[in-house]
Amino acid sequence: xxxxHYARGRADVSQERGGDLTSCLVAWxxxxxxxxxxxxxxxHPAHAAPSAxxxxxxxxxxxxxxxxxxxxxxxxxxTRRWPRPPERWALHAGxxxxxxxxxxxxxxxxxxxxxxxHLLGLFTEFALTRDALRAWxxxxxxxxxLLAILLAHELGHYLTARRYGLDxxxxxxxxxxxxxxxxxxxxxxIRLRTMLSDRRQLIDVGAAxxxxxxxxxxxxxxxxxxxxxxLPAVVGLQGMVIWFGALPVExxxxxxxxxxxxxxxxxxxxxxxxxxxFAGWVGMMVTMLNLLPIGQLDGGxxxxxxxxxxxxxxxAGFWGLLLVLGWFGWPGWAVWAVLVLALSxxxxxxxxxxxxxxxxxxxxxxxxxxxxxxxxITFAPVPFRI
Numbered sequence: 001x002x003x004x005h006y007a008r009g010r011a012d013v014s015q016e017r018g019g020d021l022t023s024c025l026v027a028w029x030x031x032x033x034x035x036x037x038x039x040x041x042x043x044h045p046a047h048a049a050p051s052a053x054x055x056x057x058x059x060x061x062x063x064x065x066x067x068x069x070x071x072x073x074x075x076x077x078x079t080r081r082w083p084r085p086p087e088r089w090a091l092h093a094g095x096x097x098x099x100x101x102x103x104x105x106x107x108x109x110x111x112x113x114x115x116x117x118h119l120l121g122l123f124t125e126f127a128l129t130r131d132a133l134r135a136w137x138x139x140x141x142x143x144x145x146l147l148a149i150l151l152a153h154e155l156g157h158y159l160t161a162r163r164y165g166l167d168x169x170x171x172x173x174x175x176x177x178x179x180x181x182x183x184x185x186x187x188x189x190i191r192l193r194t195m196l197s198d199r200r201q202l203i204d205v206g207a208a209x210x211x212x213x214x215x216x217x218x219x220x221x222x223x224x225x226x227x228x229x230x231l232p233a234v235v236g237l238q239g240m241v242i243w244f245g246a247l248p249v250e251x252x253x254x255x256x257x258x259x260x261x262x263x264x265x266x267x268x269x270x271x272x273x274x275x276x277x278f279a280g281w282v283g284m285m286v287t288m289l290n291l292l293p294i295g296q297l298d299g300g301x302x303x304x305x306x307x308x309x310x311x312x313x314x315x316a317g318f319w320g321l322l323l324v325l326g327w328f329g330w331p332g333w334a335v336w337a338v339l340v341l342a343l344s345x346x347x348x349x350x351x352x353x354x355x356x357x358x359x360x361x362x363x364x365x366x367x368x369x370x371x372x373x374x375x376x377i378t379f380a381p382v383p384f385r386i
Contacts, residue, residue, distance in 0.1 A: 024054040035167035035194045039078040048074040079165035092170045099173040102184035108135045109143025116245040133184030142275035145220045149283035150188045156212030167193045198358040200303040206301025217283025224277025237270045252380035284378045291375035297343040304350040306368040315348045330382045
């Protein structure tokens with residue numbers, strides 16, 4: 001038995017390059033969105049394998065298609081994109097170049113090649129002298145791997161969204177001076193300018209970014225730790241340390257950093273991180289922060305996709321936990337909680353998807369568990385101390 005809002009009749013699936021799809025269907029539902037058309041079709045049992053006839057029709061469909069096994073039978077979800085205005089590629093390229101500039105400057109300071117100055121020092125320190133160019137070259141050891149991690153994260157979202165025919169923007173990078181971020185950037189983001197079709201799309205798009213970023217951050221961190229130098233015990237510092245000018249900053253450990261320090265590190269109580277290692281550490285931090293299961297962070301997307309009925313109470317509880325951790329532990333957690341709430345316009349719930357009822361495939365349960373595991377191994381209770 002198909003859902004009540006499905007119907008037979010003239011469908012938008014009958015006149016495509018592959019022929020008449022309707023001969024293989026029991027019923028279908030067509031939804032017109034601003035950026036695309038979505039057809040949710042209940043397949044006739046004789047064609048559900050699928051049959052050679054249906055496979056031929058799907059091969060001619062001008063868009064994406066995927067299967068969904070549901071209580072009333074096997075469905076195929078078809079998406080056809082509508083024409084869209086061109087992207088503002090010049091803006092995206094300009095933000096990327098500006099972020100390369102600010103993060104390279106930060107990297108030069110972290111490498112000890114440039115001393116930090118006032119807020120406008122980002123511009124006044126830049127000069128085309130031999131020493132300055134050597135200093136900026138040293139900064140690239142931090143900026144290039146960091147931008148590679150951020151780009152991989154955002155491309156994970158972007159390419160997955162595009163595979164489903166969703167209207168998604170290319171990455172926007174956020175360059176900043178050395179305040180409020182001493183790494184020269186506040187990260188990057190993409191804009192999803194449409195409603196997602198179902199929870200399968202949501203979990204795929206939401207989880208793809210952290211997984212892709214982690215794949216790049218892991219070898220970057222490992223190579224950087226191998227290049228890092230042990231510090232003498234008399235210095236009085238512990239763990240992973242970077243210097244911002246004369247100011248030492250102790251970085252917190254996660255399970256990943258602890259494991260890698262044992263595998264490729266020197267075994268010293270304290271190590272001075274190479275800029276490459278710090279870029280990898282920042283990548284792990286970005287992965288962990290994005291996987292927090294609140295609001296519209298990547299972890300919030302995964303949580304809503306996995307258990308939509310529990311998203312709001314769990315997100316509210318975790319947000320409250322951040323405040324508690326900020327009060328009794330690292331104050332930055334409270335700052336992050338307030339920032340996430342502000343970016344979510346005061347709401348911790350999640351926007352709906354077009355079809356919340358459609359079940360998640362079993363493979364996506366594994367994706368949700370993988371995202372939870374990734375959050376656990378990258379979580380650092382105290383990310384840094386100054």
